[in-house]
Amino acid sequence: MPATTFQGLSPARAVVRPDIPHAVRGRFRSIKTVLAGLMLGFFFLAPWLRWERGPALPGQAILFDLPGRRLFVFGLEFWPQDLPIAVGLMIAGALALFFATTLAGRVWCGFACPQTVWSDLFFAADRLIARLVGKGALERRLRTAAWISIALATGVGFTAFFIDAPSLPGLLLSGRAPAIAYATVLVLTGTTWLLAAYARERVCLHMCPWPRFQAALLDRQSFVVTYQDWRGEPRGRKRDMLRPDLANPGRTPGLIALVADATAFSAPVRGDCIDCTRCVTVCPTGVDIRKGLQMGCIGCGLCIDACNEVMARLERPAGLIRFDVESAQAAPGFAPPRLDWLRPKALAFGLAALLAFGLSGYGMATLADVTAHADPQRNPPFVRLSDGSVRNDYALRLAHRRAELARVVIHAEGLDGAQLRLGTLDRPPTGALTVTVGAGRSLDERLLVLLPRDAAPHGRRDFTLVLTDPASGEELARVPSYFWGPES
């Protein structure tokens, strides 16, 4: 096997890593820049978007209203009981992450992970400052100032998701913001600064659990950053002769192997890698991808950009380092890389993710804006009143998300002669009970249902509580329940 013959000929040499990875230009750098811009832009600007919801509700498009226990996302409003939707989205996100990893390695890590995006931001700031003022004490001071500014902006930006954004800076400065807001700003600023000043790639290497179990998801069909060692080895300087098999790649691989074996050791020859170590110095985690895929590789593709720059200068084809499936190495050639979609594992994760997204989307689309529960109180199962009538008690919980709903009428369907009243005893029992639903938009009351002595069932009788809006006559909710009467 030619590929293995050439591998390992050049002894590993220690590559000195720079403090800050070197800048690079290229396709993946551009993708990363655009994505980082979009994500940072969303993070810092989203809380400032407005959304008109009416007088009693906040006008912020995205707001996590923790004191009110409500979550506003544009036109949607989530309550604590909608937690299954959030869980569904989390499951869908996890499955999508599994799918992406199975298909294309750590694309999440390299392009979308907040750690990557913020590290990128810090690297860019560091490089800019070094270019403006050069190395030295001033640079260190400016850098610290930049880190703390970004950290503070991050802290305030995060807090703005939880509190009215336009009034937040003023509240914070004047000391009138709630204590939890200050705590959030402080914690987020502190952790961001810690990540900026010390952690950065150490998070990816030592703290993040994801590289540990991505190994279970990756296989030889995953589309990951690979070094084409059949082509790169042996490494050598540019003035060494290029391996003959690489000089004219049009020939068949079998012939290449024969010629290569015959000529490899007669004179110093080299593959395409000139060991310039640029792929290592641009890597955010300092990985030498030429040693093969490893835990520290976050799949960001910057080494590909760096190597392609060098290959262009050498007038050699691009793609010595490229996204490819590892199994492609067994069949060397200049064929374009291929992405393996149609694998059971990738398809299973992809379909499961789609299913979870679909279910969560269905849940969101069908959020009921009026919910009602009536739990029969079983201790005691029924109460005998002095005139012989029988009463059942229910814990009635009613919640609605409608701004205009002021009153609700409740009646019992399928229970002839039933009289209803609330535990507050405000009004005498009536067949159709009118309930005022205050501005609190939820109601927790004791609902009493009375049946005359002769109408009371022996044992259980099922019926339905029907809630209607008296203003529009619309039926809001149907709550199946049961009435329990004396058995003898």
Next chain:
Amino acid sequence: MAAPERDHLTGYNTTGHEWDGIKELTTPIPHWWVTVFLGSCFVALLYMWLFPSFATTTGVFRGQLGWTSRGQFAEEVAAGRAAQAEWRARLDQTPLEEIEANPDLRRFAIAGGRAAFNENCAPCHGVGAGGQIGQFPTLIDDDWLWGGQIAEIHQTVRFGIRSGHEETRDSLMPAFGDSLSAAEIEQVADYVLSFSDPQASEAASNAMPGAALFQQNCAACHGVRGEGSREFGAPKLNDAIWLYGGTRDAIKRQIAHPRMGMMPAFAAKLDDATIRMLAVYVHTLGGGER
């Protein structure tokens, strides 16, 4: 031990351990990690020094801060009480009849009343205040021996029934097992049952043999038509609710050898704000009078 071997790829020594041709390197742990570990050890020791941490031969090491979980609990209870102080004061100052008109105060009273009820009243009256037939009255029906308005419930909770407290509500049902014959008791029971029987006509029941006996012995407290009297805590006999059972046998037993329940006075055990909460809570259970 074999001499350490240097790995030419990484530059680190091997430990000399080898499994299936794979050799273990002595790669050092990152510095920050060791620092954090040592820091954690220091914090652990600090904790042991500050807090109760280990047994000694003579007792328990108490820690420098003198902290105990019991003390913390007491502090939290006190803090909770302090946080409620304003509401409790408002509860004490608001007239009983007006508490329910104030939604916030009512909510506070119901929440506190439910907790106090489950702690103090549920052992007899049940968690849902359903009582127990033949033992303890139901508090959620519309029949009240001593009155079902908030003030009356408040009075009962404070001083109890036949509790021995000087302001307690007290009443006595004489035992007729000695003065009436078994046949007479049966006649009275039949007559009493006719009060709540919708089929029994007035004329027919007045002609019953028990009628005269009832007017003679029972009507003074229970009323001529068994309508009861709250002044004496005499139960209504003309409704569907029977504290000690509504069967003929149960009524006969109650005439011959009456049982009379006892409820303790809570004035000494609970503060007035809590008793007010209880009164409001019981009143909202569905049977309270307005």
